[in-house]
Amino acid sequence: MAVQERDDEGVPADAGLTTGEVARRLGVAPTTVRTWDRRYGLGPDAHTGGRHRRWTAGDMARLERMCALTATGIPPAEAARMVRGDAPPEAVPARPAAVTPRASVRARSRAGSGLRLGDVRQECKGIARAALRLDAAALDELLEAAIDEHGLVTAWTEVIMPTLQAVGRKWESSGEKYVEVEHFLSWHVSGALRRSTPSAVADPAGATTVLACVPGENHTLPLEALAAALAERGLPVRMFGGALPVESLVTAVRRTGPAAVGLWAQSRTTASRPLAQHVAAMEWGVRGARRKPVVLTIGPGWAGRTSAGLPRPAGLAEAVTLLESVVSHKP
Known part of the structure; x- marks a missing residue:
């Protein structure tokens, strides 16, 4: 009889995504996901037992929609009612396609308000969404996580630059509408770069x-x-x-x-x-x-x-x- 593979928490590996994984994909802080669960009833449909929660493709679809609605300026409480189906049908925008959890680090994605990212690392999607929402805490967390995981050169080349370029293209194609997003993202990238590096290195003569x-x-x-x-x-x-x-x-x-x-x-x-x-x-x-x-x-x-x-x-x-x-x- 085959033994079912389990993760470090003792939960079956195919049970779904952890709250931290969900937060990274959505581009929000884990506390935001927990708040949406506790305050608005947007938690996972099923529990795996204990205190650990796992999110399925259907759960992710609801949270994707919550992100898309709040990115347009709809208050979270109202957006949650729309996601749950409590709002009048005519007021509810079209439901986006479900996002299936998978191991691949790359996905063709759009991050709210039509920001086209193309074939990029999954982290770009979360960072772009956080920037569009002007969510400083989530943006800092996601940028630092990308640098920690991939190293600075890869994080810059494959995560940060594609996101900056996508925001720049959106700005150029829509007049001055997204200038604040570009400035906001650039400022937080600059801060993340500085925080990621050690103090100034002593330089011997001629080595700097x-x-x-x-x-x-x-x-x-x-x-x-x-x-x-x-x-x-x-x-x-x-x-x-x-x-x-x-x-x-x-x-x-x-x-x-x-x-x-x-x-x-x-x-x-x-x-x-x-x-x-x-x-x-x-x-x-x-x-x-x-x-x-x-x-x-x-x-x-x-x-x-x-x-x-x-x-x-x-x-x-x-x-x-x-x-x-x-x-x-x-x-």
Whole structure:
């Protein structure tokens, strides 16, 4: 006779999702799921015994609908009445298709208000929904969970960036309607990146990396991700953020004597090949042992504007690998 597989809580593995798993898929805090259960009667139909609750596909369908309704601004109590069928039929929007729990980390998804995510990791769906609801607590929890589970580079590349891009596309296609969502999500991503990294790493002479946006460029988030990824690996970094003036950039490089300098440009109008070449030609140190930094031109703005000797990594993982190599081979 076959023995039924059970999880760490002693519950059959096919009994459904835990409350924590449900919360991650929906993009809400676990306390929100429990509140909807206790206050509005939207708990699981069946109990597995004891205090552990398991949620089936039907339970998830109700909670998916609850999320969709509250994302449009309907108060939770009213939304719950609609989900339970207590509201007049004509007031109830079409019921979404049930979401079947499965092990795959990828799912083609839409997260409230028509935000199309495409073929992405499941976590993107929850993060997008939390951002659309402007739910700060849930958004912080989901972002930190993604970074903890996947590591910073994978979380940025496969979870955070696709969600940011989806919000950006929604903003561009609907006028100024979703500006607050983009700003809200970006702010919380920035906070999650900083919280995920250790304190500043001591930098031996010539081992640090200077990161700055070129003059006129204020899109700092990808550079923040790079700074966090380097710190995660114990590599010293000096981050100067957005739109650093030329004189200040030159001064910062001379004062720190870095092994590498990363210059971020989001737009081709801000990318400056002469500036990158000037920084790459800077020298310091005693005569006979003078050094120059390796200058990385990072971001879409550099497409078609770089030259020999100025590496242009294609993404975060490549930039981290290149900088690790540069620092490890410093004189």
